[in-house]
Amino acid sequence: MSVIPYGKQSIDREDQERVVEALLSEFITQGPRVGDFEEALASRVEAPGAVAVANGTLALEIAYAAAGLQAGERILVPAITFLATASAAMRLGAEPVFVDVEEDTGLLSMSDLEVKLERYGKSVRMVAPVHLAGESVDLRALRGRVGGSIRIVEDAAHALGAVDSGGQPIGAGHESDAAIFSFHPVKHITTGEGGAILSRDEELLAKARELRSHGMHKDPERFVLDPKSPFAGDFYYECAELGWNARLTDIQAALGLSQLAKLDGFLERRRAIAGAYDRALREAPFAERLRPLRVREPAHHAYHLYVIRVLPRDPAEPLESIALRRRSLFNHLAEGGVRAQIHYIPLPLQPVYRRFVSDPLRDFPGAMRYFAGAISLPLYPDLEDAQQAAVLELLREWCER
Numbered sequence: 001m002s003v004i005p006y007g008k009q010s011i012d013r014e015d016q017e018r019v020v021e022a023l024l025s026e027f028i029t030q031g032p033r034v035g036d037f038e039e040a041l042a043s044r045v046e047a048p049g050a051v052a053v054a055n056g057t058l059a060l061e062i063a064y065a066a067a068g069l070q071a072g073e074r075i076l077v078p079a080i081t082f083l084a085t086a087s088a089a090m091r092l093g094a095e096p097v098f099v100d101v102e103e104d105t106g107l108l109s110m111s112d113l114e115v116k117l118e119r120y121g122k123s124v125r126m127v128a129p130v131h132l133a134g135e136s137v138d139l140r141a142l143r144g145r146v147g148g149s150i151r152i153v154e155d156a157a158h159a160l161g162a163v164d165s166g167g168q169p170i171g172a173g174h175e176s177d178a179a180i181f182s183f184h185p186v187k188h189i190t191t192g193e194g195g196a197i198l199s200r201d202e203e204l205l206a207k208a209r210e211l212r213s214h215g216m217h218k219d220p221e222r223f224v225l226d227p228k229s230p231f232a233g234d235f236y237y238e239c240a241e242l243g244w245n246a247r248l249t250d251i252q253a254a255l256g257l258s259q260l261a262k263l264d265g266f267l268e269r270r271r272a273i274a275g276a277y278d279r280a281l282r283e284a285p286f287a288e289r290l291r292p293l294r295v296r297e298p299a300h301h302a303y304h305l306y307v308i309r310v311l312p313r314d315p316a317e318p319l320e321s322i323a324l325r326r327r328s329l330f331n332h333l334a335e336g337g338v339r340a341q342i343h344y345i346p347l348p349l350q351p352v353y354r355r356f357v358s359d360p361l362r363d364f365p366g367a368m369r370y371f372a373g374a375i376s377l378p379l380y381p382d383l384e385d386a387q388q389a390a391v392l393e394l395l396r397e398w399c400e401r
């Protein structure tokens with residue numbers, strides 16, 4: 001049997017045809033398809049606009065910059081997330097302040113957020129909630145707590161198609177300043193590499209659009225050069241601010257458009273697979289050994305990941321012992337041809353972030369407990385029922401030994 005990964009893309013004939021069409025068209029970058037993709041994406045998540053970029057990491061970097069994060073300022077980032085949520089801020093010269101997570105969801109802990117807001121006061125400019133696995137952070141409560149002066153940029157890389165506790169699609173942005181998505185092949189839809197920034201703030205979107213393409217603009221109102229100068233003309237542009245080349249190509253946008261049309265089907269299949277895991281894991285021999293993350297409302301969850309936790313044998317079992325058993329489960333799955341994954345190693349443990357942390361084990365008890373037992377099972381639309389049954393059979397062997 002071939003190896004079963006934790007996640008992968010679904011590409012069909014339609015996708016292939018759209019990509020080839022784009023490839024043979026006049027513009028293979030900065031053509032019409034990028035705008036079409038942005039419009040379709042914004043409409044899907046009920047946001048007024050979107051800016052597509054080269055990947056989710058650059059989407060974070062540009063969204064942070066467009067929302068005003070500056071060198072020397074601080075941004076609150078959950079301890080459990082992908083590297084990019086924090087590193088994008090560091091690229092701008094800002095400093096990540098890690099916030100502990102709830103052990104049973106991996107989501108930002110509101111009580112630790114409180115502590116960090118107290119400790120760092122006005123130097124905190126921004127917070128980046130992460131909708132881990134596809135479960136949404138309570139954005140209304142978060143906005144209520146941080147108020148209007150702290151900017152909220154959602155890392156929604158796991159949450160395309162999720163619905164928040166207020167009934168709004170993630171990305172609609174009613175309670176945040178911006179949200180980003182990623183179109184890496186393991187995410188809900190793919191463009192190979194790709195990402196997008198969504199916001200209700202037209203100025204923020206315009207800024208992001210400029211930053212995506214070197215910070216260039218052709219707005220005569222803002223030109224420093226006198227419009228009557230002999231050096232002015234239709235060709236003229238100015239660059240007032242350092243930007244990036246973070247453009248998505250039309251070839252990628254063609255794939256994105258085709259994929260987006262299938263998002264609802266993908267979500268339905270992801271929710272069905274998650275439901276089947278849920279039902280199986282409620283029974284013996286699983287229920288005493290393993291538990292999925294706590295989910296608010298399965299129909300509102302985007303199920304980017306299906307994370308289970310190895311339960312402690314008793315309340316006093318040390319973390320090291322849970323971690324050893326989790327590793328044995330990981331290895332057992334690997335020997336059976338299932339490539340599970342761990343999402344994520346707490347960021348405070350990473351050498352690159354250690355200078356922002358004093359004692360990760362003491363300061364992030366929720367993240368360490370979450371991490372010690374967490375493991376992500378295969379979940380993607382093309383996962384076949386027989387493959388899911390094989391995964392469950394390996395889990396059963398491990399639970400029974």
Ligand SMILES: *Cc1c(COP(=O)(O)O)cnc(C)c1O
Binds near residue numbers: 058082085183184
């Ligand atoms: C995938 C991901 C990113 C980065 O997206 P890329 O497109 O891979 O650059 C950022 N944050 C989270 C939580 C992710 O899962």
